[in-house]
Amino acid sequence: MNKNYFILCLCLALTPFCSNAQVVNGDFETITCNFIPSNWGMTFLQQTTIDTQTGQTTGDEIQYTWCIPSMVYVSTEPQSGNYAMEISNALNVTQNKVIPGVANIFSDSSQSGPGWNPGVPIAVNEDVSMFGFYYKFMPAGDDIAQARMQVFDENSNEIGQATIDISGTHNEYTYIYQTINYTSTATPAFMIIAFSMAKEGSTPTFGTRLVIDNVVTNFAALGLEQNNLPNKFSFYPTLVDNEINIIPGNLQSDSISYKIINAQGSIIKQNTVSDSSAYIYTMDVSSLSSGMYFLQAESNTGSVIKKFIKK
Structure with a gap:
């Protein structure tokens, strides 16, 4: 008798809290022993069949872009510092189907991936107004990647978001940012940032690469430094x-x-x-x-x- 199971594969990626933003390891300088950025990752469910009589396990053959069995990993092509984050697609060889890579931010650096709880808290009085980052995009086809940031209140209601489409070939770093569109005056409590290799409705291509560095969520996106003096101004x-x-x-x-x-x-x-x-x-x-x-x-x-x- 064969029984189907799902094996949870966690691919780690991106960002610790930095002075210019509420983004954990947004400069990707903190990495794991597996050469993966801390606090970023992907929850990937792979179906596996186990023969209960023989104990033999079978599953689809998955091919990754590099030798690392992950779709999110460290890049040694940073915009600044020593590292950046790279995302790529995988190929389900058995089904001849491309699996788009996704990097989600998560707060617990002791974990190897976001699991079912991606996101990071927003500190009290922290101004989260912008979403900006550097990127290089090397599509193998007509791919459209997407970056998305969502802001939530303490009751997990979405109160703001920013979405950025990434397309065309960019072999050199390009800077991009967008203001966050708030729909509520509620106090921001936590946020989710995700980089997806396939915008909804688009078709990913195996071999496409996206490199991200220096993710920020406030005035640093405009190249402005904020010196938070006591709140008398x-x-x-x-x-x-x-x-x-x-x-x-x-x-x-x-x-x-x-x-x-x-x-x-x-x-x-x-x-x-x-x-x-x-x-x-x-x-x-x-x-x-x-x-x-x-x-x-x-x-x-x-x-x-x-x-x-x-x-």
């Missing part, structure tokens, strides 16, 4: 009609530079204000188009970035 309102009222707090100095940056990372308005005492500075934003923007305030005591919405 503030402004109001965050949903703006015509003016923003700014309270400099710990940024007070001889002068403060205020910049308004759009979602593409361009500075569209900038003022430098002399300061000799506490004050509320009013900035006119009536000419801005509707959408999300970032207010960056800089002085010799530090720099702070916050976001707002123009009605």
Whole structure:
């Protein structure tokens, strides 16, 4: 008598918490002894048949791109540092069917894969506004890969997401980012990041490669560094009609530079204000188009970035 079983194969991949983002091992510098990035991986179910009389096990023959029996592994072609993460497809030789590789982030570095619980927590007061990364894409066919980030509240309700399609041949690193589209004002509690080698509805090709490095989820996606000073810098309102009222707090100095940056990372308005005492500075934003923007305030005591919405 033959009985069918599923053998759980865990392919590890991507990211520990870094200062520029809530992404565990987003620079892929932490790797396992199997040469796989820590905190990233794929849950792959492979059907296996066991003859209960003989104990013989049979299953489909799976071919991987490299000698590592995984679809997610370390790359020695980093954008920076020593390592990046590479994802590829596998081939079910028995069924002549391509299996698309997927790299999911997960929080427990002691595990060899995400299992049924991918995702990482978002720290309290951490600003998660953008989704950005470097990539190289070498398709063997007309493949379309996809990167997706989802943000959830404490009740596991999705409150925001960003999706990026990856296509065309990119032998050199390309940088890409997208703002996260929030549909709720609930507090973000955890997020899921996944890189899939096949966008839904597309056909993967065996031999296609995707290399990812330096994944970030906040202002670093725009090339901006945020120095989180104590929460005394503030402004109001965050949903703006015509003016923003700014309270400099710990940024007070001889002068403060205020910049308004759009979602593409361009500075569209900038003022430098002399300061000799506490004050509320009013900035006119009536000419801005509707959408999300970032207010960056800089002085010799530090720099702070916050976001707002123009009605």
